[in-house]
Amino acid sequence: MKASAEKIETCKCAYPLGQCRRGFKGTLVSVCPLAGKDGYDADELELRLLELGFIEGASVHVLHEGPFGRDPIAVRVNDTTVALRRSEAMAILAE
């Protein structure tokens, strides 16, 4: 998969999806929620993200940002589109 483009010119390390701007395209490298973050406990969040298709190797593309504070974001994961808040998207690392 091509790890393009807009936001990660030089760095080859993974970015949390929660920090990515609109237009970011990449490959999901890991789903690893941290315990104690907002919302569900880590396992529950991980299961939900997996269910929605956020799995290692999936292509991700940040399509849209919410009109207020750029939150939530709409992400194309393989061939579906999912809306989620940035705080949860922090659990997703992509490059």
Add this chain to the structure above:
Amino acid sequence: MSSAPAISQPQASQPDPDAQPIEVALVGAPNCGKTALFNAMTGATAKVGNYSGVTVERKVGIATTPAGRKFSVIDLPGTHSLRARSPDEEVTRDVLLGQRPGERVPDMILAVGDATNLRGALRLVSELKKVGLPIVMILNMIDIARHRGLQIDHEALSDELGIPVIPATAVRKGGLDELWQTVDPMLDAGLAEPQPSSWAVPNTHDMRVAMREAERLVNAHVIRPPEPDTVSAKIDRVVLNPFAGPVILLAILFVMFQAVFSWAAPFMDAIDAGFTWLGGIVTAVLPEGLVQSFLADGIITGIGSVIIFLPQILFTFLFILLLEDFGYMARAAFLMDRIMGRAGLNGRAFIPLLSSFACAIPGIMAARVIDNKHDRLTTILVAPLMTCSARIPVYTLIIAAFIPNRTVLGGLSLQGLVMFGLYAAGVFSVLAVAFVARYIFAREERHAPLMLDLPDYKMPILRNIALGLYQRAKIFLRRAGTVIFWATVVIWVLSTFPLPPEGATEPAINYSFAAMIGKFIAPVLAPLGFNWQIAVALVPGMAAREVMVAGLATVYAVGGESGLVHLLADQWSLATALAVLAWFIFAPQCISTLAVIRREAGSAKWMWVAVGYMFALAYIAAFLTYRIAVAFGAG
């Protein structure tokens, strides 16, 4: 599985009409077209939506195969997984696992998958296979998939999964032929004995394995077109644009209100004329007396003043159903999530709250799509503050009587502005109460994530919209025929008996029970500027807000809306009128809503919380409004 003893007996080739019909459960993710499939199979009047989780009610219908076999179909709430997370997903899991008391275990599962997006459906099937029931997988919306150039080798999928996999189209004629051709012989041969369930809650490792397997199946048996669907992406580029998006949302809401207020008007006039005509006939035919008064003043006037809202309710639901089916509702949740989140609500609460503009009852029921317990409870508690259509008659009556019909600020109707202000006050109070609620009972709660599919846009199917509207109309008219009918009878009795003494000088109602009750509670409401007639009308208004109008008409013994308008303008001060408006923004004037809160929140406690806080807010708001208005000389 002992609750379903009849099913596993092999069927004779001729269906036995006396046998308990076989029950087939439809299981699938939200948005997979499951409900449309259910409608196509059963012709029943189930609502079809495009917003995640719209199917929250138990729906059962009877399907008849071309061979004449009848079986019942249950439409289970949409779910991505048996790992249930919300009340409706729990229903699906519990029914399938036989853990739901009073609910029969289905004899067969029809696993419905969206053919344009099979990965999730295949993973769900891997869970469903462990339940131990006979299972058939349906590739729904195959027409859309083919149109987009997807080629699915369903026979190979069937071989790999070890279950029949059948393409189907719910919305076209003949779209179910292949399904019947498979299911009919299966039923003839007799369904397999259910196996004990081996399902267990998947952990993250199981989930990854299942997702990978689904991925492998898709890669092996689905040929995707080089260019994916771009129509939805193009629409989203406009609709979710940070600038255009909110503007479009506002424009849609604006058109919706125009429809509710302007387009509905001719229909409402016609209904009004119809009931006036009917009342005229009764008055002309029957001799003057109690019977004539009961029919003309009690029943016809009372029921008529409620049925008149049917056009507005239908217009509201027309928009909600269209937007749901089109796929816009999930986008609205996306756009509104941040604002709703500030108030401690979830973006998903937008749909229930929007529905509450028509009526809080469907709104509260729609709150089932919110999986976080506290978010859901907050939404249920604040939904009745949204300006439901039952408030419209009270608002329009008082606005017509007290707000001058002139334009201000260069062409804006003053009456329209006041109406808008009342709506805005409702929305603002929803946000404010939700914000406070968050601090009271969920301070420690970590906020619940918004995670939802943005489904591909689809053209709404007229038949499904029509079915949805028909259902709403039926619910509303049934309510008018029961609760509101009896409230009308009660208020007529209360305001007619005891009959005035011979030679009475005052209007007859001043001798009635209603006057006694009104005068009894009037001192409590006096600080708000409410007279005893208002107090009397508020009592039956508990049945439904709009009955307040009929109540006032009876108490003041005037027929027709225009008569009431003139009389109120004469009898009330402006301060009183404004206080009544303020009261109606908040007061929990609807017993059916309270009953639904009790049912949906799971305990009477929350119903009483709603009653308490809403009456308190209503009293305070009306008190302040009245006092301030009097201070400005409007008393």
